Amino acid sequence: MAYIDSNTNKFEDFKGVWVFAEQREGKIMPVVYELLGEARKIADKLNEKVAAVLLGNNVDRLTEDLIKHGADKVYIAEDENLESFTTDGYSKVISNLISEYKPEIVLIGATHIGRDLAPRIAAKSGTGLTADCTNLEIDDEDGKLLMTRPAFGGNIMATIICPNHRPQMSTVRPGVMKKAEKDDTRTGEVIKYEPNIKEEDIRTQIINVIKKAKNDVAIEDADIIVTGGRGLGNKEGFELLEKFAKKIGGVVGASRAAVDNGWIDHSHQVGQTGTTVRPKLYIACGVSGAIQHVTGMKDSDFIVAINKNKDAPIFKVADIGIVGDLYNIVPKIIEKLDKMDEIEKKAMA
Structure with missing residues (x-):
């Protein structure tokens, strides 16, 4: 477990805004572009860098697209055991990345995958998680991330902070943020990470994927x-x-x-x-x-x-x-x- 001990890690050690670049069958999910746009605004205010975290197998072709949509860095981990999403595999790799590189903020889309993945990463990293956010801001006074989400059945909006642990983590509801504009002139750094993931690390086995036919556009x-x-x-x-x-x-x-x-x-x-x-x-x-x-x-x-x-x-x-x-x-x-x-x-x- 890549648990981050608050006693041995100072807040100033944590830098940057990370976005989990969720992909399915080699296609970046739309919410990722929304998160990159929001991460870019947050990072600029903090004078930090934006990084995308990309997991899968044979997905390195997606790194350029992430950079052109606002990422300064892309951490990519490729392995056959990461080809399909599993909570065990993805949470282990990402929590290890967090332990090694120490981001200040981690944003994950509140998709079916994101809602499963984020709490596991937060637990392994020893930090909190604000789920299903509809607004993110940086406090002008102390630089903390202000995470706003509906509460009590949507009757009030609650703004939550994570003052005592890092990284500050949030899942963000798809469709609430403006998508980042593509800039073909942008360049960035691609960091290949050895996932060190074994088959025995994953307790579930995907036998078959059955897709439900849908006539309507989401x-x-x-x-x-x-x-x-x-x-x-x-x-x-x-x-x-x-x-x-x-x-x-x-x-x-x-x-x-x-x-x-x-x-x-x-x-x-x-x-x-x-x-x-x-x-x-x-x-x-x-x-x-x-x-x-x-x-x-x-x-x-x-x-x-x-x-x-x-x-x-x-x-x-x-x-x-x-x-x-x-x-x-x-x-x-x-x-x-x-x-x-x-x-x-x-x-x-």
Whole structure:
């Protein structure tokens, strides 16, 4: 176990901001680019470097992409035993890296893998972990990392610090941070790390990977989202929204109320207890605008709200608000779009 003893390691020994560069089948997960963007801002404020930690097998081709998205260094550990994620294998290698190189801050995406991995690393490193954060800042007075996350079912936002241990660790909810811009002129250092991982170090064995076919684009990656809320009145309302979303090249989202009523699967849920999104266009249909929902979509580039209640809170965050019955308004929008398509087809004929 790579346990860091606070008595023998001084805080000034810990330098840099690390990002776990989660990859699956040789593809960097979208949340990594969000973490790199946030790490870059934090590191610049602390006058430190950003490092990405990349584990896998035959993934060295990904290092350049990480550097161009903001990493100054990439620690890469490659081994056949790291080809597929295992909690034992990944936590051992990363905690050993932390013990040797002593980062001040470690950021991990709150994905299925990240939520499994981060607590194990924190325990092995003898430090704390703030999970599922939606905001990160540096305290101007003492330079500590201020980690903010929803608490008490999303009714309050709690800001947490880790004053007595290092590194300061956080998992960050996908979709809440702005992705780092790619800069093809950036250069950085690649540090190859010998993982020293053996088959017997891993208590689980992956026999087979079965993928579930999905027709929809994940809502966190969508540019356009059409979301339905309690105002739909029934699950059949989502058939209309599906038609609308397909027409404008988007995907369907849902409020917690709609999911709790069993009208649509939880994978569509937007909000603090669902998925945080930042699409270019967000259309809220029959969504009242509870704070838990708004927190998960307020950073959308452009927000349109359709609701019969002119006093609905959703209108406070909307760029355009339409007061009326969505079952009258949405079909008219679809009809108008159909007519525009016909005109375009005739013009091209």
